[in-house]
Amino acid sequence: MTPLRLGYLYGFAAYLMWGFFPLYFKLLRPAGPLEILAHRVVWSVAFVALLLLAMRNIGFLRALLRRPRTLAGIAVAAVLIGVNWFTYIYGVNSDRVVETALGYFINPLVVVLLGVVVLRERLRPAQWWALGIGTVAVAVLTVDYGQLPYIALILALTFGGYSLVKKQLGLPAAEGLFVESAVLALPALGYLGWIATTGDIAFGQVSTAHTLLLVLAGALTAIPLLLFAGAANRLPLSSLGMLQYVGPILQLGCGVLIFHEPMPPARLAGFALVWLALIIFTADGFRQARRTRRQRPLVVSPAAAR
Template sequence: MSEERRGYLYGLLAYVMWGFFPIYFKLLRPASPLEILAHRVIWSALFVALLLTAMRNWRFLARVVRSPRLFGGIALAAVLIAINWGTYIYGVNSSRVVETALGYFITPLVLVLLAVTVQRERLRRWQWAAVAVGGVAVAVLTIDYGRLPYIALLLAASFGTYSLVKKRMSLPPAEGLFVESAVLALPALIYVGWLTTTGDAKFGHVSALHTVLMIVSGIATAVPLLLFAAAANRISMIGIGILQYVAPILQLACGLLIFHEPMPPARLAGFGLVWVALILFTWDALRHQRKRTTIGTTAATAEPIAALPPR
């Protein structure tokens, strides 16, 4: 198997795992979203610490300690991913899986807006069209829900901002996840201790299977991230961009087919507009990539000819 095919396999596995997260987090009830989040943080930190110990790769900590700016960026990323994880768990366990899927459908559009407002990048015409259609979709869904789809918007905004912060740092995924989890681990341990003291903790008090699933949440968090990193090193960003739709499609299927959440016509129309925006966005990205590849090939072909000595 070629490295590119291996990369697509890793990426597909990562997004399929993320796509079936609603089923997993439903199994963690009756624990509250905050208790699930706390355990997810704690067991993620422990699992990645064991992984890094096996790899004998702790040298990166010296770099983090020596750079207050880097540590501050990691702390900000930790807060953003905690908001994202907590919102997602809350959305799933309050029977809003369809809305969580919407959040990850509109994340690429939020990333485009962040590129304009924060990175000062210039958008192409079709990118603006995609953002405009996405804005109309949010308006339609707001009318349908009778409120802003705040879970979807918070998921998209938190993950989009998290991606922007991570882009400005250069820690590999395992190391980054460990430091982020470690930053959150102390408040998570304090919260779990408080729940245990007050007798409100569900961990260890529901069933043996529930306890195991709470512990495994750390592995379930780390493994798809590591698979995604392996994929990103082997395939193009266009390939990653197309694969990223696998997860919300599966999440939407879970919401509709497994949990039987409603999809009235107005909501379907809103999702339809989101998909139109994503088609425009993806088509423009593919077109732009093809154009750059053509220019690069032409330049590479022309260079040797220009270098030939005059006859």
């Protein structure tokens, strides 16, 4: 299998898993969102630690401890992804899967906006149009919901901020996930200990299957991230950008077709505006990629010149 085909396989598998996450998190009730988050963090640390031990790659920690600015960046990334995970779990288990899907649809637009605000990047006209239409979509959805779609906005902002920090850190997927989860592990263990003493813990109290599902949260967090890293190393950015819509499309399908969440006309209009903004954004990205390839100078190797 060629590296390109393998990249598509890894990428599609990652987004397929993310797309069906609502089905998994629904199974974790009656555990509350905070308990599910705590288990996700703790078991992620355990799973990735075993993986790194198998790869004999624990030595990176020594080098990392000598880089305080990187450690500070990892702490910021950990807080952002922790808030993102909690919000997603809360959204799914409060029957708002459609709104969580919206968050990941508008995430690419938020990333562009962060590029302007934080990195002082200049946008092309089509990108401004996409952002404008996305803003109108949020306004339409606010009217439909009767309030700001805060779950979607928190998901988009936290994952956009997380992506920005991760890009600047440049850590490999497994190592990055291990350290981020480790930052959150102590408060997670503290919370699990506290609810165990109060008798409010669901772990080990519902069924064997439920307990195993909570333990599997670590592996199900790490595996799609590792698959995504494999795809990112093999695919062009434009192809990776198109794949990112697989996840929220599947999440939206879960919300509407499986969990029968309402999709009134106003909400559908808001989503249609989001999709229009994404079409403009994606088409502009392809056009810019083609222009860059055409403008790239042809480099002839000395061997070929002979």
